[in-house]
Amino acid sequence: MKKIAFFPGSFDPFTKGHADIVERGLKLFDQIIIGIGTNTNKKRYFEIDRIDLEIKGTFKDDPRVTVVHYDDLTASVALKYGAQFILRGLRNTTDFEYENTISQVNRQLAKELETVFLITAPELAPISSTIVRELHKFGADISPYIPYKID
Ligand code: ADP
Numbered sequence: 511m512k513k514i515a516f517f518p519g520s521f522d523p524f525t526k527g528h529a530d531i532v533e534r535g536l537k538l539f540d541q542i543i544i545g546i547g548t549n550t551n552k553k554r555y556f557e558i559d560r561i562d563l564e565i566k567g568t569f570k571d572d573p574r575v576t577v578v579h580y581d582d583l584t585a586s587v588a589l590k591y592g593a594q595f596i597l598r599g600l601r602n603t604t605d606f607e608y609e610n611t612i613s614q615v616n617r618q619l620a621k622e623l624e625t626v627f628l629i630t631a632p633e634l635a636p637i638s639s640t641i642v643r644e645l646h647k648f649g650a651d652i653s654p655y656i657p658y659k660i661d
Contacts, residue, residue: 511594512540512541513538513539513540513541513594513595514539514540514541514542514543514591514592514593514594514595515535515538515539515541515542515543515593515594515595515596515597515626516542516543516545516584516587516588516591516593516595516596516597517531517532517535517542517543517544517545517596517597517598518545518547518580518584518587518588518596518598519544519545519546519547520546520547520549520552520554520639521544521546521561521565521639522554522555522556522561522639522643523555523556523561523564523639523642523643523652523656523660524544524561524564524565524568524639524656524657525634525637525638525639525642525655525656525657526634526637526654526655526656526657527599527601527630527634527635527637527638528599529568529657530599530630530631530634531597531598531599531628531630532544532569532575534628535597535626535628536572536574536575538626539574539595539597540574541574541575541576542574542575542576542597543576543577543578543591543593544565544575544576544577544578545578545579545580545584545587545588545591546558546561546562546565546577546578546579546580547580547581547584548579548580548581549581550581555643555646555647556643556660558579560660562577562579564656564658564660565577567658568657568658578591583619584596584612584616585616585619585620585623586619586620588620588623589620589622589623593623594622594623594624595623595624595625595626596613596616596623596624596625596626597625597626597628598612598613598625598626598627598628599627599628599629599630600627600628600629600630601630601635601638602635609625609627612625613625613627637655641655642655642656646660
């Protein structure tokens with residue numbers, strides 16, 4: 511059976527840290543579906559269609575990576591797309607506390623879904639979408655942190 515992982519996130523924006531999780535995940539899974547959550551309560555900084563295009567551009571040579579948008583429970587969407595795994599990255603203990611809770615809840619919702627965590631590469635650990643947004647807002651160069659170009 512094809513091993514399919516659903517990689518959910520806000521990806522506002524998608525960073526080199528996220529790209530690394532996808533690339534490393536491809537060694538474990540046959541297909542990775544990147545799910546951009548479109549939580550209507552949370553106003554995005556970068557337009558979702560722009561980020562969608564940039565992620566697709568980043569992985570244009572790899573048909574194993576696809577991108578979807580969703581506004582629903584992550585576990586339900588993962589199952590809808592035929593995933594057996596949820597993929598997440600762990601940078602530090604703060605991530606761990608949060609991810610631990612979410613994965614327990616997802617387990618309650620769908621026992622058949624296994625959450626798999628990849629520990630961040632040390633050089634990418636300081637990268638967060640929040641910091642990239644902040645840098646961009648004040649006109650700093652964000653190109654070291656994202657795997658594509660944004661002005
Ligand atoms: P969310 O809003 O759901 O936390 P994010 O877009 O911030 O979504 O992150 C999606 C996933 O990517 C999370 O599992 C997060 O821990 C992970 N992640 C974020 N930044 C990095 C990074 N620099 N290296 C590895 N994983 C990361």
